[in-house]
Amino acid sequence: MTTTFAQSPGSQISIYAVEGLALGARIPFDSSAYREYKCSPSDQFDGFTWCQQTRQQGERRRSSDVTYSLLHSRDGSIVYINRYQTPAFFGRNEAEHDIQSYSQKLGESPRTKIRMPHRPGLDGILASWGNTVLEPLDTENRKAFAEGRRLGKGYYIDFIGNFDRSTKEGFPLYRISGGAGFIWAASFDQKGRGTLRLLAVDTSAFYPELIAKSLPAGSVEVNPTAAERPSADANIVRQRAEKAGEQATADSEVAREEFETAKRDVQLAKTEIESLNAERARLKAAVERLESDKIAAENKAEVMKSVAYGTFVIALIAIVSSLFFVIRKKSTGPKWIGPGTIPIQTTGHSSVADTQPKSNGGQSHSEASDTRSSSPEPTQASISKADIVGSQSESGVSDTKPTSSSDTVDGDAMLTEKMHSAKRQTESAG
Numbered sequence: 001m002t003t004t005f006a007q008s009p010g011s012q013i014s015i016y017a018v019e020g021l022a023l024g025a026r027i028p029f030d031s032s033a034y035r036e037y038k039c040s041p042s043d044q045f046d047g048f049t050w051c052q053q054t055r056q057q058g059e060r061r062r063s064s065d066v067t068y069s070l071l072h073s074r075d076g077s078i079v080y081i082n083r084y085q086t087p088a089f090f091g092r093n094e095a096e097h098d099i100q101s102y103s104q105k106l107g108e109s110p111r112t113k114i115r116m117p118h119r120p121g122l123d124g125i126l127a128s129w130g131n132t133v134l135e136p137l138d139t140e141n142r143k144a145f146a147e148g149r150r151l152g153k154g155y156y157i158d159f160i161g162n163f164d165r166s167t168k169e170g171f172p173l174y175r176i177s178g179g180a181g182f183i184w185a186a187s188f189d190q191k192g193r194g195t196l197r198l199l200a201v202d203t204s205a206f207y208p209e210l211i212a213k214s215l216p217a218g219s220v221e222v223n224p225t226a227a228e229r230p231s232a233d234a235n236i237v238r239q240r241a242e243k244a245g246e247q248a249t250a251d252s253e254v255a256r257e258e259f260e261t262a263k264r265d266v267q268l269a270k271t272e273i274e275s276l277n278a279e280r281a282r283l284k285a286a287v288e289r290l291e292s293d294k295i296a297a298e299n300k301a302e303v304m305k306s307v308a309y310g311t312f313v314i315a316l317i318a319i320v321s322s323l324f325f326v327i328r329k330k331s332t333g334p335k336w337i338g339p340g341t342i343p344i345q346t347t348g349h350s351s352v353a354d355t356q357p358k359s360n361g362g363q364s365h366s367e368a369s370d371t372r373s374s375s376p377e378p379t380q381a382s383i384s385k386a387d388i389v390g391s392q393s394e395s396g397v398s399d400t401k402p403t404s405s406s407d408t409v410d411g412d413a414m415l416t417e418k419m420h421s422a423k424r425q426t427e428s429a430g
Contacts (some may be wrong), residue, residue, distance in 0.1 A: 015106060016130055016182040016200040018081040023180055023202050027076040037070070044153045045206040047074055061261060062089060071206065079205040084161055088196035090188045099127050102184060106130075111181070116159040116171065121190050124159030126174075130181025132201065134174040142167050153207055160187040161195040179204050 014023035027034050037051035054067045064085050071080035103109055106129050114134075116124030128134060134157070137145065145151060146167040155176045158166040166173050176183070180202035188194030 014180055014200070014202070016180055016202075018083050018198050018200050021070065021078060021081045021200075023078055023081070023200050025078050027072055027078065029076060037068075042071060045071070048072065048079070048206055049074075057085075064088065073205070077205075079202050080155070081200045082155075083198045085196045086161065087193050088186065088188070090186070090192040090194065092192070094192075095125055095186055095188065098186075099125070099184060102127075102129070102182070106182065114172070116187065119169075122160075122187065123189075124171075124185070124187035124194075126157070126159055126183070126185045128181055128183045131179030132176060132181030132183060132203070133178030134183075135177055137173045137175060142173060145173065154203070155199075155201065157183060157185055157197065157199065159185060161185075161197055176201060177203050 013025055016023050034051075037053045039049050039051040042048040042050040048071050050069070050071055052067065052069045054065060056063055057066050058064050064087055067082075067084045069080070069082040069084075070078055072078045099110065099113070108129055110127040110129055111132065112134055113125070113127045116122075116126070126134070137156075141151065145163065152175075156163065156173060157176055158173045159171055160166060163173060165171070176199075181200075183197075183199040183201070185197045185199075186194060
């Protein structure tokens, strides 16, 4: 929004204003707000100064180029204020609401309200308040305007803010005349994107000789007389061309920004897709790792189970083998004939009998005969016992039937007695 100039003493302020700049207000030339404008003497009206500046407003994705123009007299009195914005953004029915809002602010209904001829995807509205008069250009003037020929002094207005396009595509074009007033003009497409022009002007201040008579409210079909028809004005055409170039530049800049925004959105979407793909690949790898770990764990469990089962079988075999060995050892051990019993070797008795000396005497022969006659019984008993013990030792299992304990004791006592008797006989013989 432009900065409001301080009102000079004695100046008469009009109700028609554009963002705080009102018709009739005097500009303090030494103010910082005035120094923001680029000013030069007007090419159309002697004694007046033309000032202009362009700013950017709004957010990045909805930024707009706004151009402020004004015309003031030598004493600084403002007679023309213009604000042109491209692109402008309109919501549904917002244009109608804006016109109603200005009507309430100005306290009057629009003098004229014109809707642009229908074009597919494009709409426009033009409304004016006060004593301003909108003079439609006839075919001859439109042709001269399109060819760049000089028109009369003054200011013009259309719906779309582009005079060249309006003349080529047959959109209405108007010359502003009459007295002090306010004009609102806008165009917008189906998406609500277009242009907006706000204008407060007092044409009686800079060409009073061309003031048109006030027309009835709503009347715009005024055909200027031949004397009033403007001739070509190269300066106006140049200004319009400059504005058209500025608008084209602004449109191209907006298009470039929209392209860059769309490009960034595509890049962001691409990056997001790549990130999602990478995340999906990581999840897939994690699932595969979990599956492999599960299989490895199951295999390990099976191996451990097999090892445990094998260990158990080996331990069981070892225990059974140990028991079998102990049992066999007990069953194959030597059998003793009573405690303290000395087994009789058959070879011992044979040696005693064989080593007895032969004697030719009678007693000796008798004793020898007694010895031979008495020794066969114990010797036979000894051999029988030795044979039994030997047979048991060789086979490991006795084929004889087990005897009772009393028979064993009696046999042992008899055998012992026989052994002692044989020993005494041997000693006597010796």
